[in-house]
Amino acid sequence: MTSTVFSHHALLSDGWASSVRITISHGSISGIEKGAVSSEGDVVVDFLTPAPGNLHSHAFQRAFSGLTERRGNPVDTFWTWREIMYRCALTIQPDELEVVAAQLYMEMLEAGFTRVGEFHYLHHDTDGRPYGNLAEMAERLIGASVQAGISMTMLPCFYAHGNFGGADPVAGQARFVNSLDSYASLIELTKNAISTVDGGEVGYAPHSLRAVSSEELAAVVGMGSGPIHMHVSEQMKEVSDCISWSGQRPIEWLMANADVDDRWCLIHATHQTEEELAMVLKSGAVVGLCPLTEGNLGDGVFAGQTHIGKGGAFGIGSDSNIRISLAQELSQLEYSQRLQLQNRNVLAGGEGSTGENLFCRAVAGSGQALNGSPALAIGNEASMISFNGKAAPWVNRGTLLDSWIFGMDQGPDRVWARGKVVVAEGRHTDRDRISASFQKVMKTIVARF
Ligand SMILES: [Zn+2]
Structure with missing residues (x-):
């Protein structure tokens, strides 16, 4: 046609x-x-x-957008927010997930995103036991993408541990956990399910250095070709826990222990030294920035002037899906730099338009990170x-x-x-x-x- x-x-x-x-x-x-x-x-x-792709989404989190904005502790942090997120994650049912995701993906299309990278870790039934179909929840998300008409890069997440050093997962993480064998099966089932969908792609998502051991990380990365997405260095607690465990910061450890290249998308990568920034730039990896979520969760400010100013690849993700606005993600990214540096048009990339530079670079970065061609x-x-x-x-x-x-x-x-x-x-x-x-x-x- x-x-x-x-x-x-x-x-x-x-x-x-x-x-x-x-x-x-x-x-x-x-x-x-x-x-x-x-x-x-x-x-x-x-x-x-x-139209750029949205390179990082957890669809179910759209269900509690705006419902965590009251202080529930003397000091609310990412970690207290995560407890509420787990409450939602523990109860949502497959048919509910499909409906929530269809709404979310529709909003993404209205915002100007035409592909979504779904970083999917809500795999099992509420008691942690696998569904009869191991890919039940992945198939619900794929179904939602078909309903809305958005292209999908499905990123099944490998999650095995509760903290650095192979700690056991906590009760709230029961729906997320797979062995390497069950993860390999999940990948195959997901590939089969998405093969009938136009533009469908599958990648690999070791959740974070907290959730995978170094052996598991190597195994997941070696499972096949396709994009590799991983949360890294989002919170300072994660940085200090990583140093306590390994003597190295998260990105420093990752660069020393994995062949990070242009297949990789480092989600957040907020807290970095100059040396780490140089390694990320050299690797060719895309940095997956989620400015509205990072602001909402109080993560910190990404060193945009250094990475983007030097030509580093990046794309935009809506992550917690607190609000779906491509325009606001891009303006928040620029404004975070202005507030920190007390300067204007920090990410203009020369003398041209700041918005156009951010937009075009996000288009290119999302194509690289999601196997799309936008x-x-x-x-x-x-x-x-x-x-x-x-x-x-x-x-x-x-x-x-x-x-x-x-x-x-x-x-x-x-x-x-x-x-x-x-x-x-x-x-x-x-x-x-x-x-x-x-x-x-x-x-x-x-x-x-
Ligand atoms: Zn995320």
């Missing part, structure tokens, strides 16, 4: 171009004509850009966003992304995921049905809190 889109301005892989006609065949871009004229049957838009180029997936210029006629292509990211609520007008229109006039095409199910299920989930 072939369709065509004519855009007055399009952000191609080599920059903005005028009067661009894009041909889409079977979900991919099969033709790009610059300086074209529109033809009958074209969808005509004002501005067209690629840039507008022939052969790539036709995953694109359009913006309606009539909403703000003073905005031109040079100011479009800055206006969206820093200035206005006006978001994507239309979103294509693998060639299919999933958002029109800013609204998901199946929003009514998906959100009605979500509202019903949330009543049950919240009643259990």
